[in-house]
Each structure stands twice: as structure tokens, then as C-alpha cells.
Amino acid sequence: MDPLYMEEAVEEESELVTGRTVKKKLFAALLSGFLLLGGLAAAFGISGVAYAMPIAGVGDFYVEFDKLTGSGFKLFTKVGDTGKEESVPMIRVKIDKATVNGLHIYKEMELPGVGKVRFNITASEPVKIKGLIQDFQVQNSNAKFTNQTIDENFGAENPFSQTAKTLTLTDAKLKTDYLFQSVVTLNGLHLGFEKIGD
Numbered sequence: 001m002d003p004l005y006m007e008e009a010v011e012e013e014s015e016l017v018t019g020r021t022v023k024k025k026l027f028a029a030l031l032s033g034f035l036l037l038g039g040l041a042a043a044f045g046i047s048g049v050a051y052a053m054p055i056a057g058v059g060d061f062y063v064e065f066d067k068l069t070g071s072g073f074k075l076f077t078k079v080g081d082t083g084k085e086e087s088v089p090m091i092r093v094k095i096d097k098a099t100v101n102g103l104h105i106y107k108e109m110e111l112p113g114v115g116k117v118r119f120n121i122t123a124s125e126p127v128k129i130k131g132l133i134q135d136f137q138v139q140n141s142n143a144k145f146t147n148q149t150i151d152e153n154f155g156a157e158n159p160f161s162q163t164a165k166t167l168t169l170t171d172a173k174l175k176t177d178y179l180f181q182s183v184v185t186l187n188g189l190h191l192g193f194e195k196i197g198d
Contacts, residue, residue, distance in 0.1 A: 131182025
């Protein structure tokens with residue numbers, strides 16, 4: 001075949017291929033993914049118990065609650081990644097057992113053709129957790145500890161740590177990047193979207 005003819009044919013083909021998003025297919029894929037997530041959450045809601053439930057890899061999300069009471073508290077510093085940055089100073093908290101009242105977890109995101117939306121997870125009844133691990137960048141709350149110990153270790157991987165036999169947090173809001181629970185009981189679970197702004 002003539003090389004000149006081949007070059008013209010390739011040029012013609014490349015002109016025909018254009019990038020575009022088929023909105024119907026995109027929304028169908030998003031809807032099916034959210035339905036699957038909703039079905040999974042509904043299964044947790046029916047049984048009321050989920051095992052080894054991590055939330056990570058979605059970038060920053062927020063956890064708010066009215067009150068958390070827990071036992072077996074450990075806090076230490078670490079460096080982790082977010083949806084936007086690779087190495088960010090964070091705090092990791094581990095709690096053996098916790099009860100959370102007024103739980104609200106939410107993530108804000110941009111959806112093509114829709115705009116900015118907020119995905120909400122709420123629980124109308126107290127949430128029971130075993131084996132909680134949470135990484136966060138910012139926390140605002142009122143805190144009360146019993147048998148609290150603060151330790152600083154020069155040159156160690158975790159230079160600062162804190163432990164307490166029990167803790168109580170009220171009116172809390174945390175900017176979170178990782179959340180894991182060995183066992184969580186979610187009664188009164190509700191999932192939903194809301195549009196934010198214009």
C-alpha cells in the first residue's frame with residue numbers, strides 16, 4: 001500500500017474520533033453504583049451490624065456527632081495521604097469500644113451535569129462500635145478523659161502519643177481521611193443526597 005495513502009487514511013480516522021461524555025451512560029453507571037451502595041447499606045440496616053467496614057480512598061470527608069463515649073483510647077501522630085496530597089501530618093485515634101449519638105458522615109463532590117452535591121450518612125439511634133480506627137487532620141469538640149497519659153518520644157516514628165482509660169467527646173466535627181470499624185451496629189441508618197448551592 002502506498003505510504004502517502006496510508007497517512008491520509010490515518011488522518012481521516014483521527015478526525016472521526018472525538019472525546020465526549022454520553023450523559024445517559026454516565027448517569028446510569030452512577031445510579032447503579034449508588035443503588036449498589038444503598039443496597040449494601042440497607043443490608044446493614046436490616047441486620048443492624050456490619051463487620052470490618054473501612055471508608056478510605058475518597059479524599060476528605062467529615063464526621064460529626066453529638067456525643068461519643070469510649071474506652072481504650074489511644075492517639076498518635078502519623079503521616080498519611082489524602083485525595084489531594086501524598087504526605088500530610090495527621091492524627092490516628094484507636095478506640096476499643098465506643099457509642100456515638102447523633103452520627104452524621106458526609107462527603108461533598110461535583111457531579112457532571114448536576115453540580116455540587118453532598119452525600120449524607122446519618123444514624124437516628126446510638127451507633128455501637130468495636131475496634132474503631134480513624135485518621136483525621138482537624139478535630140473540633142469538647143473532650144473529657146479519665147486516666148490520661150501524654151508521652152513524647154524523641155526520634156521515634158510516632159513522637160507524640162496519648163492514652164486514656166475512657167473518653168467523652170461532645171459537639172464534634174472531624175475532617176477525616178480514613179475510618180475503620182471492626183464491628184459497627186447502625187440502627188436508624190439513612191443515606192441520601194442533597195444539592196448544595198446553585
